[in-house]
Amino acid sequence: MAAENPQEKSATKHIQYTLPTFKNINEKLSVKLDRKINIAIDQKMYNMRRNFIIYSGFGYRRDLMRRNPTKKDCSFYNYCLLSVLASFILGLVIGVAIVRSTQSHVIAQSFKSRRVINLNSTRDGHTRTLNSIKMDSDLKINDIDVSDKDLGRFIPVSFTGDKDIHKQKMDVYPKGLTDHMKEILRDNKETNHRHSISNINLTVHVPNDRTILYENIFWGPEVENSMPQGYGENSAEVWEKYIDQSEVVKMEAGCGRMQNRLVTFKDGVQACVRYRQNTDQIQGEIFSFYLARLLNLTNLAPSVVKVVDLKDKLWNSVANDIATAQWNSNRAVVLTQYIPSLESATIPDIFKPSNRHLNKIDVMNMSLKENDTIQDNKQILINKLKNKGMKTKSENTEKFDHIDVKLNKKTIDSFVELAQWSDLIIFDYLTANLDRIVNNLFNYQWNINIMDGPAHNLARKMDSGLLVFLDNESGLLHGYRLLKKYNVYHSLMLDNLCVFRKRTVDALKQLHSSSVGSKISEMFHSKNNAVIRDILPPLPEKNAKILHDRIGKVLSQIESCEQKFANR
Structure with missing residues (x-):
């Protein structure tokens, strides 16, 4: 018996090892081949084995994969490859669809079931904590810096207590508080709205209680009379006297940054205390x-x-609480009245990038779009325009200097909010506040959905609709040092504002004609004793000059609006 060729023996073992592997691959792919194709495969494998042994026995050791295959040789392998690719792509598509559907369902359910809770203080701790949300689905989201990519849009920040409770009972103050103090802190001014039929003309107009806009740029008495009471000079004086006679009995973490504290007085009234290592932030807040x-x-x-x-x-x-808070003695702090019943405030559509302007044309359009406006009112307004030879859908509809329109409370409330926003834009421009709208505008270049979320350091009182301007510590000092970088964002909102409150404009003119720096210094000296004045410096003269110049720029914008809309 002839000795077995070692090369043929090795090749035979290799073929015996590889053949089951091909069969396993065939089984895994689950290729349903008919009987004729299976026979052809068996024949092909038999030929491959025979050829491999023959070539190996003669010592040629040729690589079968280097041969030029015919179309018949490649058909099987092409079929397998296409089957694998098709199965992979189909599985990937199905998997992605299932994952997306599951995530969308979870997020949708969390939005439906969310219930806002928590106490107040802002990110930097003025009067509200706008940084915690709890949802019924146990989904917790901390901080308003949540990415839009995760939730699709920003989540409204929290307010004190349950909203439904506040609607039923607004008296959330301690029982020991006097009625006079409650009335000042509650800010629940109510206004009875009085309306009449529409009227619009080009004659000299004397504003009345039903005027929405007059002299092209000023909010009318209808809006001014509906403004929430807010915290005027009387409230400030009451708070100063209250603090002088009070005693803190409890300090707890809250009101924003680490060393800020929420304090409670003997009668249960609370305040947010701002503690900073740098005095310029304390100066910025109080000035x-x-x-x-x-x-x-x-x-x-x-x-x-x-x-x-x-x-x-x-x-x-x-x-002991002061030691725990790591406060140093002889440091100036700002005590700000704690405000209950706050909710988040969003940026109005009129100030978002797609619009970003507010003028008398916008006010007119918003008035005409009101769903509950009496149809006869609209028709009277349109007829008056036609009688003057104007086409209601052309540029000539802009030729008016005042608006008297019968509107419902919902539309009046929207105008009241816009009137407060006009004050906010001016105030933030004057102080160069970085932590409110400028924060949103600056981050808009990376997150286009940020303007749909809550405005930073801004809240709304649920009982009156008052917008509360929170955390102003970057104003007048820190913000002025960064004007070179951020002034373009400050100007962006002001340059597109052309409706103002008359009382604010009058105050600006009075401050510009005098020394605003001197007035702030006089107020600082009159309200604080020598000990405080030794620790906390007054507003620097350089900063007072910058403020005076910025007041002048606001007045220039007002004059520009007057000229622009005088003949329109």
């Missing part, structure tokens, strides 16, 4: 409040400056 008083703005919560002194009656009972 911004003083400027708001000079502008007759009532949207800032009453604030006072105090010094941390354990011998003072104000801090005597919380020495």
Whole structure:
């Protein structure tokens, strides 16, 4: 018996090993081949084995894969390859569809079932905490910096207590508080709306209680009379006297940054205390409040400056809490009235990038689009325009200087909010506040959905609709140092605003004709004792000059709007 060729023996073992592998692949792919194709495969494998053994026996060791295959040789392998690719693509598509459907369902359910809770203070701790949300689905989201890619849009921030409870009972203050103090803090002014039929003309018009807009650029008495009461000079004086006579009995974490504290007084009234290592942030907060008083703005919560002194009656009972907070003695802090019943405030559509302007044409269009406006009113308005030879859908419809239109409460409330926004845009421009609208505008280049979310450091009182301007510590000092980088964002909103509150414009003119820096310094000296004045410097003269120049730029914008819309 002839000896077996070693090469043939090795090749035979290799073929015996590889043949089951091909069969396993064939089984895994689950290729349903008919009987004729199976026979052809068996024949092909038999030929491959025979050829491999023959070539190996003669010592040629040729690689079968290097031969030039015919179309018949490649058909089987092409079929298998296409089957694998088709199966992979189909499985990938089905998997992605299932995952997306599941995520969309979870997010949709979480939005439906969310219930906003928590106490107040903002990111930097003025009067509200706008940084916590709890949903019934146990989904927790902290901070308003949640990515739009995760949730599709920004989530409204929290407010104090349950919204339904506040609607039923607005008296959320301690029982020991006097009625006078409750009335000042509650801010629940109600206004009876009085309306009449539409009227629009080009004659000299004397504003009445039904005027929405007059002299082309001013909000009318209908809007002004509906404005929430807010926190005027009387509220500030009451708060100052209250703090002088009060004693803190409890300090707890809250109101924003790490060393800020939510304090409780003996009668249950609460305040947010701002503590900073840098005095310019304390200056920015209190001087911004003083400027708001000079502008007759009532949207800032009453604030006072105090010094941390354990011998003072104000801090005597919380020495241990002060040590825990790592506060240093003889440091100036700002105590700001805690405001309950706050909810998040979003940026109106009129100020978003697709629009970003507010003028008398916008006010007219919003009035005519009101769903509940009496149809006869619209027709009277259109007829008056036609009688003057104007086409209602052309540029000539802009030729009016005032608007008297019968509107429902919903539309009036929207105008009241826009009137407060006009004050906010001016105030933030003057102070160069970085932590509110500028924050959204700057981040818009990376996140186009950020303008759909809550406005930073801005909240709305649920009982009155008052917009509360929170956390103004970057104003007048820190913001001025960064004007070179951020001034374009400050100007962006102001340059597109052409409807103003008359009382705000009058206050601006008065401040510009005098020394606004001197007025702020006088207020600072009159409201604070020598100890505070030694610790906290006054507004620097350089900053006062910048403020005066920015007031001039606001007045220039107002004059530009007057000229632009005078003949329209």
